[in-house]
Amino acid sequence: AQSVTQLDSQVPVFEEAPVELRCNYSSSVSVYLFWYVQYPNQGLQLLLKYLSGSTLVESINGFEAEFNKSQTSFHLRKPSVHISDTAEYFCAVRGTGFQKLVFGTGTRLLVSP
Amino acid sequence: DAGVIQSPRHEVTEMGQEVTLRCKPISGHDYLFWYRQTMMRGLELLIYFNNNVPIDDSGMPEDRFSAKMPNASFSTLKIQPSEPRDSAVYFCASRGVNTEAFFGQGTRLTVV
Numbered sequence: 066a067q068s069v070t071q072l073d074s075q076v077p078v079f080e081e082a083p084v085e086l087r088c089n090y091s092s093s094v095s096v097y098l099f100w101y102v103q104y105p106n107q108g109l110q111l112l113l114k115y116l117s118g119s120t121l122v123e124s125i126n127g128f129e130a131e132f133n134k135s136q137t138s139f140h141l142r143k144p145s146v147h148i149s150d151t152a153e154y155f156c157a158v159r160g161t162g163f164q165k166l167v168f169g170t171g172t173r174l175l176v177s178p
Numbered sequence: 179d180a181g182v183i184q185s186p187r188h189e190v191t192e193m194g195q196e197v198t199l200r201c202k203p204i205s206g207h208d209y210l211f212w213y214r215q216t217m218m219r220g221l222e223l224l225i226y227f228n229n230n231v232p233i234d235d236s237g238m239p240e241d242r243f244s245a246k247m248p249n250a251s252f253s254t255l256k257i258q259p260s261e262p263r264d265s266a267v268y269f270c271a272s273r274g275v276n277t278e279a280f281f282g283q284g285t286r287l288t289v290v
Binding site for chain 1: 182211281283
């Protein structure tokens with residue numbers, strides 16, 4: 066079975082500051098890793114994913130995440146956040162050969178001016 | 179493609195009533211998932227289908243919940259009878275063999 070831990074339930078940050086949202090996972094098999102973003106009253110949208118290959122993956126809006134197998138982590142980072150990045154961010158894992166996508170509890174990113 | 183379509187977006191019902199949530203997955207996707215989101219428990223997988231066949235329903239909370247997928251373009255999640263603790267946002271998601279999961283906008287259910 067797979068599990069995901071997002072230790073930070075809420076991360077307040079000022080606009081243009083850097084941010085890191087932490088994600089650790091547990092799995093007995095190889096994994097695929099995902100970050101989803103949820104804006105208020107919306108569904109979840111895929112932000113970025115790691116399937117294989119380069120351990121550093123990037124999104125089109127400036128977020129990046131690095132897969133670290135030894136630390137079983139997939140932290141999400143952005144060097145300079147915008148007000149519009151305010152949302153809830155979910156880390157998710159799926160074991161290779163499995164179909165279930167297991168989510169963490171989410172981290173609410175609050176960007177203030 | 180319009181994405182995963184869920185209806186209704188909001189549902190308010192009285193305790194004891196039957197509730198049916200609907201989902202139209204993305205055309206060509208082989209997998210369909212039903213999730214429930216609450217403040218207390220986060221995102222929970224209730225059940226998923228592969229090629230219209232239920233594969234794992236271990237997340238369905240109790241017998242009051244049932245899900246069907248009569249064809250590749252339609253699925254329902256039914257709660258009968260509904261209870262206040264069923265109040266949550268219910269998401270449907272679909273996925274192809276080699277794609278990530280795409281989520282619908284969700285149905286916000288309130289049972290009073």
